[in-house]
Every structure is written in structure tokens, then in C-alpha cells.
Amino acid sequence: xxxxxxxxxxxxxxxxxxxxxxxxxxxxxxxxxxxxxxxxxxxxxxxxxxxxxxxxxxxxxxxxxxxxxxxxxxxxxxxxxxxxxxxxxxxxxxxxxxxxxxxxxxxxxxxxxxxxxxxxxxxxxxxxxxxxxxxxxxxxxxxxxxxxxxxxxxxxxxxxxxxxxxxxxxxxxxxxxxxxxxxxxxxxxxxxxxxxxxxxxxxxxxxxxxxxxxxxxxxxxx
Amino acid sequence: xxxxxxxxxxxxxxxxxxxxxxxxxxxxxxxxxxxxxxxxxxxxxxxxxxxxxxxxxxxxxxxxxxxxxxxxxxxxxxxxxxxxxxxxxxxxxxxxxxxxxxxxxxxxxxxxxxxxxxxxxxxxxxxxxxxxxxxxxxxxxxxxxxxxxxxxxxxxxxxxxxxxxxxxxxxxxxxxxxxxxxxxxxxxxxxxxxxxxxxxxxxxxxxxxxxxxxxxxxxxxxxxxxxxxxxxxxxxxxxxxxxxxxxxxxxxxxxxxxxxxxxxxxxxxxxxxxxxxxxxxxxxxxxxxxxxxxxxxxxxxxxxxxxxxxxxxxxxxxxxxxxxxxxxxxxxxxxxxxxxxxxxxxxxxxxxxxxxxxxxxxxxxxxxxxxxxxxxxxxxxxxxxxxxxxxxxxxxxxxxxxxxxxxxxxxxxxxxxxxxxxxxxxxxxxxxxxxxxxxxxxxxxxxxxxxxxxxxxxxxxxxxxxxxxxxxxxxxxxxxxxxxxxxxxxxxxxxxxxxxxxxxxxxxxxxxxxxxxxxxxxxxxxxxxxxxxxxxxxxxxxxxxxxxxxxxxxxxxxxxxxxxxxxxxxxxxxxxxxxxxxxxxxxxxxxxxxxxxxxxxxxxxxxxxxxxxxxxxxxxxxxxxxxxxxxxxxxxxxxxxxxxxxxxxxxxxxxxxxxxxxxxxxxxxxxxxxxxxxxxxxxxxxxxxxxxxxxxxxxxxxxxxxxxxxxxxxxxxxxxxxxxxxxxxxxxxxxxxxxxxxxxxxxxxxxxxxxx
Numbered sequence: 001x002x003x004x005x006x007x008x009x010x011x012x013x014x015x016x017x018x019x020x021x022x023x024x025x026x027x028x029x030x031x032x033x034x035x036x037x038x039x040x041x042x043x044x045x046x047x048x049x050x051x052x053x054x055x056x057x058x059x060x061x062x063x064x065x066x067x068x069x070x071x072x073x074x075x076x077x078x079x080x081x082x083x084x085x086x087x088x089x090x091x092x093x094x095x096x097x098x099x100x101x102x103x104x105x106x107x108x109x110x111x112x113x114x115x116x117x118x119x120x121x122x123x124x125x126x127x128x129x130x131x132x133x134x135x136x137x138x139x140x141x142x143x144x145x146x147x148x149x150x151x152x153x154x155x156x157x158x159x160x161x162x163x164x165x166x167x168x169x170x171x172x173x174x175x176x177x178x179x180x181x182x183x184x185x186x187x188x189x190x191x192x193x194x195x196x197x198x199x200x201x202x203x204x205x206x207x208x209x210x211x212x213x214x215x216x217x218x219x220x221x222x
Numbered sequence: 223x224x225x226x227x228x229x230x231x232x233x234x235x236x237x238x239x240x241x242x243x244x245x246x247x248x249x250x251x252x253x254x255x256x257x258x259x260x261x262x263x264x265x266x267x268x269x270x271x272x273x274x275x276x277x278x279x280x281x282x283x284x285x286x287x288x289x290x291x292x293x294x295x296x297x298x299x300x301x302x303x304x305x306x307x308x309x310x311x312x313x314x315x316x317x318x319x320x321x322x323x324x325x326x327x328x329x330x331x332x333x334x335x336x337x338x339x340x341x342x343x344x345x346x347x348x349x350x351x352x353x354x355x356x357x358x359x360x361x362x363x364x365x366x367x368x369x370x371x372x373x374x375x376x377x378x379x380x381x382x383x384x385x386x387x388x389x390x391x392x393x394x395x396x397x398x399x400x401x402x403x404x405x406x407x408x409x410x411x412x413x414x415x416x417x418x419x420x421x422x423x424x425x426x427x428x429x430x431x432x433x434x435x436x437x438x439x440x441x442x443x444x445x446x447x448x449x450x451x452x453x454x455x456x457x458x459x460x461x462x463x464x465x466x467x468x469x470x471x472x473x474x475x476x477x478x479x480x481x482x483x484x485x486x487x488x489x490x491x492x493x494x495x496x497x498x499x500x501x502x503x504x505x506x507x508x509x510x511x512x513x514x515x516x517x518x519x520x521x522x523x524x525x526x527x528x529x530x531x532x533x534x535x536x537x538x539x540x541x542x543x544x545x546x547x548x549x550x551x552x553x554x555x556x557x558x559x560x561x562x563x564x565x566x567x568x569x570x571x572x573x574x575x576x577x578x579x580x581x582x583x584x585x586x587x588x589x590x591x592x593x594x595x596x597x598x599x600x601x602x603x604x605x606x607x608x609x610x611x612x613x614x615x616x617x618x619x620x621x622x623x624x625x626x627x628x629x630x631x632x633x634x635x636x637x638x639x640x641x642x643x644x645x646x647x648x649x650x651x652x653x654x655x656x657x658x659x660x661x662x663x664x665x666x667x668x669x670x671x672x673x674x675x676x677x678x679x680x681x682x683x684x685x686x687x688x689x690x691x692x693x694x695x696x697x698x699x700x701x702x703x704x705x706x707x708x709x710x711x712x713x714x715x716x717x718x719x720x721x722x723x724x725x726x727x728x729x730x731x732x733x734x735x736x737x738x739x740x741x742x743x744x745x746x747x748x749x750x751x752x753x754x755x756x757x758x759x760x761x762x763x764x765x766x767x768x769x770x771x772x773x774x775x776x777x778x779x780x781x782x783x784x785x786x787x788x789x790x791x792x793x794x795x796x797x798x799x800x801x802x803x804x805x806x807x808x809x810x811x812x813x814x815x816x817x818x819x820x821x822x823x824x825x826x827x828x829x830x831x832x833x834x835x836x837x838x839x840x841x842x843x844x845x846x847x848x849x850x851x852x853x854x855x856x857x858x859x860x861x862x863x864x865x866x867x868x869x870x871x872x873x874x875x876x877x878x879x880x881x882x883x884x885x886x887x888x889x890x891x892x893x894x895x896x897x898x899x900x901x902x903x904x905x906x907x908x909x910x911x912x913x914x915x916x917x918x919x920x921x922x923x924x925x926x927x928x929x930x931x932x933x934x935x936x937x938x939x940x941x942x943x944x945x946x947x948x949x950x951x952x953x954x955x956x957x958x959x960x961x962x963x964x965x966x967x968x969x970x971x972x973x974x975x976x977x978x
Contacts, residue, residue: 015441017430017459019859020877024299027244027873028283030251034244046887046897047918049459133286134297136434137441154445199457199918200467215918216457216469220524222889222922 002078003123009132010148010157011053012175015139018042018051022131022140029130030121032083037116038131039102048197053140055131056081056103056116057161058171064095064104064115072113079171080120084113100163100189148173156181162188225673226690227320227327230933231973236326237685238312239865239977241872247282248306258285259721262708263301264363264701265862267585268293268435269710270301271783274702274721281308281702281721291783292413292710298434299860299877306871308700308722312684315726318695328685328695333727337734340652340694341741343677344380347650354630357384357639357648361655362392362586362593363863364731365706365718367756369589370604370763371732371748372654373597376630378622378747379739383633384648386600388656388863390636392549393590394599394949395557396583402558403565403832405817405825406768407606408591408713409582410574410808411544412786417442419578420540423451423533425564426475426550426955430459431859433548433584433711443544449536453478454550455854456884456926457919466532471524472852472924472956473841475551479563480838481519482534484511486570491538496572500822503833507566510835522838524921537567542578549586549856553954555944556839563836574831575809575823585711587863588701592709595769596760600633604760605767614767621763622747635950637662637943643671652738654681654698654731657864659688660932663941663952664907681734686866687932697728704730706753707779712806714784715774732756765791768817768825773802788815795820841956842944845923849905849958851889852924855937856955861930869930869977879976881931882915883961886922890914893963900964900971903927905940905957911968925959932978934970 018040026036039054062081065073072088073095075081084095084104091111095104104115119129123142127133132142141148148157157173158181167186174187200216226233247253255275262269271290275283284305286295317336321329331339347355358380360372369387376385400407416422416439429436440460444450452461453468453475461467470478486492487508497504520527537543545568551560565581573579585591596604597618604621607614609632619626634642636658642648644667662668672678672691680689681698689695702721709715724730729737732753739748750756754776765772772791779785786804793800794816809823809831822829845852860877862868869875883901895901897916902909903925912927912935920926927937942957 014463015437017434017437019298019430019434019459021297021299021302021434024302024873024877025297028302033251034249045917049457049462049919051459128288128295130286133288133295134302136296136298137430137437138296151442152445200462202463202465216467217886217918217922219526220469220922222886222892 001124002076003080003118003120004126005078006144007123007142008145009055009118009129009172010141010175011055011172012139012141012152012155013052014155014175014177015137016051016053017137018049019136021134021136022053025130025134029119031117031119032114035114037114043197048199048201050197050201053131054101054103055140055172056118057101058118060169060171063098063100067094067098069094080118082117082120083115086112089113100161100166100168154178156185158185158187160186162186162190164190227322228325230690232325233327233685233690234974234978239684239869240312241875241977242306242310242870243872244306247277247280253277253282255282259719260287261702261719261721262716263297264304264588264867265300266433267587267590267711268433269588269708269716270297270435272297272301274305276721279722281305292712292714293435296435296438299874300862300868303871303873306873307867308702310684310870312870313725314683314685314695314697315728317697317727320693327690333697333729336694336696337737337741340679340696341738343693344650345742347677351649353381354383355648356380356382356650356652358382359636359639359651359653359656359658360385360387360598362387362389362590363588364593364655365704365708365753366589366592366596367706367753367760368731369593369598370596370760371735371756373604374622374747375735375739378624379742379744381628381630383600383630384639384642385598385633386636386639387593387598388636388661389587389590389594389599390950391661391952392586393583393594395552395554395946395951396547396561397594398558398949399561399565402834403562403569404809406808407594408808409580409711411580411582412712412806413439415578415580415807416440416544418446419443419448419542419544421449421451421536421543423453423537423543423545424460425453425545425547426552427546427548427584428454428456428458428460428550428856429584432586432857434859436584451533451536455852455921455924466529466536468525468529468533469921471921472854473554473556473844474523474838475554475560476556476563476836477514477519477522477838478525478530479560479567479836480511480514481516481523481530482537483507483566483570484514484519485516485531485534486538487511489534489538491534492570493572497570500572500824501569501831501833504570506835507833510837538571540571540573543571543573544580546582546584548584550955552583552951554956555842555946555953557946557951558948559836559839562834566833566836569831569833575807575811577807589708591711591713592707592715595709596764600635605764605771606769607767617766618763621759635945637945637950637952640668640671643674649675650677651675652679652681653688657686657688657866660864660936660938661929663938663954664943665936665938666908667943681731682866683728684866684870686864696734697726698734699724699728699730704753707757709787713786715771715779715787716784717776717779761791766816773800774804842953843906843942843957845958849960851959851961853903853905853940853957853959854924854926854955855929855941856926857930858928861928863930865930865977875977881912881928881935881937883912884915884917884920884926885961886920887916887918888922890916893961895963900967902962902964903940903959904961905942905959907942908939910934910936910939911964925961929954934968
């Protein structure tokens, strides 16, 4: 059974608290039990507690599949890019290198690439993926467009990403602060790579940046 | 003779903590569960609903429970992996007796023999030294039924005044402040009231790590327009994106609240009508706050003056608001004053007792609320009754079928109880659900006290660090092996359901207590056949008390997915039987309560809330020339309390294996310390060596150490045993400290696994 068309996956890194409930829950999913397919990345822990949960974005034209010499990666009709097929995967690692989001991983012991499949055993029967069900901050949200619009007035779902010359559209949405999204409904990932995280960052609100302390501890002597 | 029987390392080799893993049926995807049991997580006070997968009397996994209204399927990593505490290699399957001749320090013994020997020792010591020579320690992770039974067991069976519990480390500052200000101790509103409010003030709560599910309420409130103010010495994940961050110097919270109220009064950002009509004591508070000018407040608290002004303006001018606090302001020798400071901010605005406006403390433990209401606290009887109040004593003695004069008076707090062990007044101890060797401050002293006990019996499912000192260990039950109720953070009474039977000779804790009563020859009042029977007596015992549970039944809990107390069996106004749904929101205008009897919404005879002067006092053992830094302690998200359970769950250990010393890069540079290097943290009590974690998200004059580990890794080797004079909560959140780079790795690094 395919994943219902009206249900979507939304990622909102602004909400993420780095608790790793998603990582722990991912290992409980039947399609990859015991292994987490989610990466929970600290941007730069020395500077900030900011974290980003990385799930497969399920590209409309998946780079991983395009570069696969064995034609092992399939996108099912419902837009879900599946893990490599066991019978075909040659564990060459092309997909690992090519994926602009850094999602697929090679499992050397099994000689196969595995990645997030949106908990296909759950989402294909109308359940939420494990990570989005448990996520305590709902940085990972699974539901309808109407629900997300009603619940998140401060941000806009965006599913277009620019990596240098490559433009990608995805099945999974990234929540972008509404003010930014209204200027450009696309995330320029390459341009953002030079940005440094802040100890404190306020992107959802309209409070002027000048009012936010860049270093709230500037006045503390040691 | 409660010294450790053999070398600690040998005990660890046998009894752990070892790490469980997903193996066998827990890893298999072809094994279907026989059933799903709807219950709750065993860890924090949020009490998330969860379904446990059960097969062959084993918990083999979990499934989210999306219908439970509080968390709607959400779980933190502890909740996700909680099921791995079952079928654990470290599980105690028999009773143990101390045996210095055995390689591992303990030898198994038959359960009935262990009960017999325990009863004989208690009897012997009580005959020789009086009933008060025996003490009990309980805990707030136990079901309310068990805490009720423990309180009754201490007073009726053992006839000792000396019972207290680990909530002393947790909720007592909030509890005392609530009683003083409102006459009732609970959070005022359900969490759903947070969404739609104008401003939320989070005072000393690392929500993301200690109560993760509350995060979604916070963020959802922000989406609907709430401004979030976070007060913390660390930029916690929630502080990272909050609207206003108040980087308070540890131990200065009361000063901050006074400074903010000062500005609110100055600008007229207070609700005069509410203050006049519904409160008393405002003028004294205003007089006290007059001293707290913005300049002085900034100077004392370390919070920039403009941030104090911003906080006062946002809080003062909001139409609706929510303030909650947690251990960050409560774990202080000034803890009650700190909590009262927040209450003053709430009362001054009149924003309480309404939808979208409330106040609360985020309880720490599973039953942090229910566990503090029904009598395992040293000065308390069921229903939040007072053990010194003649009327209350008479009522409860009547329920228990004893003479009022046979009911002991108030005992002492958990730390004072150890001082009484030290001075020889208390000679025997029964401990359950408490691991003071890790969790009490200055725990080197606690170890010395344990060694002085003439007889020590511990009830636990794993051999916790304190139980290593025991003469007898009785094998108790895991959360999923028993049923009962707990009261979660919103004061919703919920039902814990049994998923599996106890393995081996392990017993449900309430049976163990009753077996002891029987063996002591005093079974009267300890012949319950089920938790339901205990709960039914508790309903009667709590009836008419402030924490009235009389209208709650297991069926009602199930039907309503929780019942907020007070829940009456008889209408307090008319005295007629009533099918009461419970009280989700307190203090609504025009509401009736049995104390005020219609005079007002608060639980005092005049129906008015109390302002209390919330005085700032400098912390005990403050930073000084000799110890120039502040040490503060707390939790990480993947561990819980003293780690007896979570340090045995492999994936949770992997997430954060060992404690680190969090410090700011500027501080690290000063001492030539790099991230990951061994560092010594030292206070007047002792020194421990841990790896440095260099992060810019903490005040540069402060270090943070999480407290979940034992022995040489224990943060509580460093903390000070200073206590709040009213609540007796220890001052975990601040003491003077110094650091230096270690010359070499500590000896434990080569001997112990990270979780040990």
C-alpha cells in the first residue's frame, strides 16, 4: 500500500532541541530495526546547542538513484525513495557521495546502502513515521498541508533547494521563517554554508537583530 | 554493619550497571506482540502515555499512544527506550544478604527468610532502642498507592516518626511556596492553557532535557504569538531561540524577581483591583522590592539592566501569561523564597485562575506530585493533611483504626535523617526508591552514615549504589510489573497498568511492605489484596483534605484519560454525593473550595492569596577568592536521576556515556584546558576528575556537571549540604568551586565502563 497522498513530512530545525528521541525511535522501526536512519547533527556544539534532524528529503529526481550504476534505488509511485534493493546494490557508495543532503549510508557488514524510507511500514498504512510521532518539539511533523498551515503561522513549508547549479525539489518540506520564505521560496544551501551558528538566534520573530545579544555573556569576567 | 561487603568493583562486576541492548525478540521484526498495554513512562513527571508491547510475559517494545491527550504519542529518548529495563541481566531475582565471604559481596537467600530476618532485626532494634530508632526512606517514582502505604506503615506498623522521601530533593521548595501563597500545592492550569497566552516565563528549567514534551507546548504557544522568557545560567536548547534570555548568575533568582516587580510597580504594570480584592500582603512585598532598583538588580544577578527592563515590560503589560519554574530556582538554600518571588510576579498581575493564565512548577519525578500528597513526607498525612494538626490526626487515625495518641508526630527531612544516623539516634533504615549515596549532596558524608547503620534493608529491582551497603536486599518490582496511580505535572491523576509479572522471587513493593508488617506481627491495616483496595482506602483518607481524591476511581481515570484533583465524592458546598469530573484549573473567580467556603478562590479561610516577602539571600558556600567559580548541577536528556535504570539501558548510555564538565571557552582558555581533556573540579567537600566539554552556552563564571553517575564521577561529591530553612531542599544549583587541568587520567577511566 502506498503512503497517502495528502500526508506530508515537515522538518523545522528551529524547533529542534537535540534530544535524539527521533534517533532512538528510528531504531524501533520495522524496515530497519536496530539501526537509526536519522542523523541528528550539531551545527557547531562549541558555539551553540543548535541541532538539525536530517531525514531523507525524498527528492522528486533523486540524485542517489541517478548516480546508482546498479539501478538499485527506486522511488515508489507515492514519492518515497526507498533504501537500495538488496538484490541489486553493489555497495559502491556512489549514492553516499552524491546525495546533496548527505543522507544515504553504506552498511559495510551487510554490503548495502540503507537510508530513511519514511518508515514505509508505518506511513504506507496511514501511520506517522516513528520519528515524527515521538518528536517532543515537533521539529519533525507528519500531517496535512492544512494542519501545518494552521499550526505554524510563523513559517512556510519550502521544498525547493539550490545546491550550486543544481536545483532540487523534494517530497519532504523544510519549514522556513515566513519572512525569509516570502522573499525567496527556495533554500540556497550553498550560500548558507558560510553562516556561523549563534549562541542565541532568533529567526522566527520580528524582533530586530540588534536587540539580540550576540554574546549574552559579554559582561561576565573570568 | 552496613559497610560495603567487598570491593566496589567486584560488586559492579556482578550486579552492574551493565548495558541492555536490543537483541532477540526485541530486534526481530517477525515476532508480533500478544498485546499492547496502555500505560505511562516510568521516568519524569510528564508521565507520557505509552503502549508497551508484551509477549511471553516480557516487554518487547513500545508503540506510541497517540490518543493520550498530554503527549499525543510524543516521547523523549528515555520513553522510547524505557522498555529495555525489563528482562535485564542485572535484575534482582532473589533476595540478597550481605556476605563478605562471597566474591561478589552478596549471596542469594529465600524471600521468606529475608523477610523473617528483616522483621527480626527491626524488632530487636526497636525493643532495644525504641520505635523511633528505625527510619524509612521512600520515593516519588512510586505509585501513590505505595507512597500512601509507606506512610501508613511507618506510623502504624513501625510507629516511627522518621519517614521521608526523595521528593525532598525535588519538589519541596515549590510545595512550601505554594502552600504559603495559595494554601494548596499544585500547578494551577492544564498545559494546554499555555497555547494562546501572551508571554511565558521559564524560570530555571531546562525544558528540552528535563521535561522534553513541554517543549511542544512552548513552541506552539510561540507560534500563536507568545513571547518566551528564559532565565538560566546556561543557553539551554529552549533558551537558544527564546525571545528574551536572562543569563542569571547562579543563586540570584529572588533578586531578579524583586527587581522585575520593582519596575512593574514603578510603571503601574500591576492589577490593583485584583491585589486589593483577592490578596493580602502586597504592601510588605512592595516595600521590599523598593530596594531592588534596576542597577542593583543587574549588579547582583548579572542580568543586563536592559534585559531586566524588557522582562518587566513584557511580563507587566501582557494580558495573559504562564510562569513555570523547576529545580533551577528551587534547588537552593533560598529555594522557597525564589519560588515565592515568581508567585509574587504572578499575583501582582492577577493573571491566575483563568484560561490561558497560570502558574506551575514542573515536577521532576514520575509521581512528583502524587508522591508528595499522601503521607510519605515527614510532616504530612494523606490528603496533604498536617501531622501536627489535631483535627487531621484524629481523622486519619480514625481511617486507620488506631488511637490518635498512638500516631507519631512529625519526623525530619531526608538529610536530617542521615544526621540522626550519624549521631546514633537512628540505627536501622528501610529504603525504597531512593539512592541517596548518589543523589544527596556531600555524599561522602552519606556513605559514612550508611556505614554506621546497625541494620539496613533496601528494596529495589537493581542493586543500586546505596543498596550495596545493605544487610538485606529485597527484590522489588519494576514499573511495568504493578498497577496503580500517579499524579503528573498538570495534577492529572493517571493509571499505571501492569504489563508483566514479577520475575523470579521479585515481589510488588506493596506486597513486600505487607509481608514485613505480617512478619513483625502487626498486620492490622496491611492486608490489602490489590492496589485498587489501597486506592479505595486512600480515597477515604484523603477525603476532606486539600488534596481530595475521594471522587477518583480507576474507572473514571480510564474514561476521562486522567482526573485532575481535587475530585470530590461529596460536593463541598452542599455535602451531597456528586459525580465530580475533577478540577483542571484552580482559583477561578467564583469557585468554591472547602477551605474558603465561598469567601474567595484561594485555599485560605478568607479566600485570598498571600503575597510573601521573597527575600534574596546569598547562597551558602558562595563563590569566593579560594573557590571563584559557581558549580551548578542538573540532568541530561538521556539519563534520569541517579541512573539506576537509565545507566542500564544501552542506547541511553551511548547517547551520553559519562559526565563532562561544561565550561565556557574563555574559562577553558584561562586554565589551558581543551575540549575533551581531563579536568579536576574541586569544592570544599572534595574533587572529581572528568572530561571538559568546552561550549559557549554557559556563563563563563559557572561550570555545569550532570549528576547521574556514582563514585568518582558523582557531582554530589562536590555539592554542599546547605538546605532551605523552610523546605529543607538542598542547594544543588550553586556552590563555590575551582578547576584545573588534570595531570593524568583518573584511575577509574581504565577500570570502569562509562555508565558505572
